Amino acid sequence: MLFNSLNMKKETMSDRINQRMKLLRLRSTNLMGATGASKGTVSQWVNGGTEPSARYLSKLAEVLGVTERWLYEGGLIEESIGNATPGPALRRRVPLLSSVQAGAWKEIVEGHLQDVTEWIETTAKVSPYSFSLRVSGDSMDSPPGQGISLPNGSIVIVDPDVEAINGRIVVARINGSNEATVKKLAIDGPNMYLMPLNPNFKPIPFDENCEIIGVCVRVEMNLM
Incomplete structure (x- = not known):
């Protein structure tokens, strides 16, 4: 669901x-x-x-x-500097989760955020309990000139409060597994698919064994 x-x-x-x-x-x-x-x-x-x-x-x-x-x-940690508080353009920190942690996202945020060892700074305007996830593998690495591409190692900022609609990049748990994956949501009438951006990978039918955890709202990527 x-x-x-x-x-x-x-x-x-x-x-x-x-x-x-x-x-x-x-x-x-x-x-x-x-x-x-x-x-x-x-x-x-x-x-x-x-x-x-x-x-x-x-x-x-x-x-x-x-x-x-x-x-x-609560929610995302909003740190202050001296007597200044973060404005809308200042950076915030979101936890960087592994694919397994992202799959158990609800359990992580129900009191275990203190166990997270890595945090990512972002200027994205996101809701409480958003997180980040590192893209693994080549399935989201699209061919040159084909629009957005999320190569191996890219970090996506994920907001579970954003509506998952057709065409958005989502983080989902599939086939009842404990791990999360990053894919593009495609809705074709009554059918839904998790689409890789790399044409060498096959679409994944979205059924009752799949769950969308959140929507990717930004990508953070080091160039060096």
């Missing part, structure tokens, strides 16, 4: 606070000094008893190096 909605357990603000404290090697005393909150108040934030009030949120976000919005909503 097509994957069109997010039905997942999201991290709590306490989870995000702990995640940043671990990454930046901060202690509760650092949060106390930066925000002016008492030891008991900070303990509540860290242990999930209560969320920080508006009185403390700005200073807390600053010491954790993130935006207030990310503390509230």
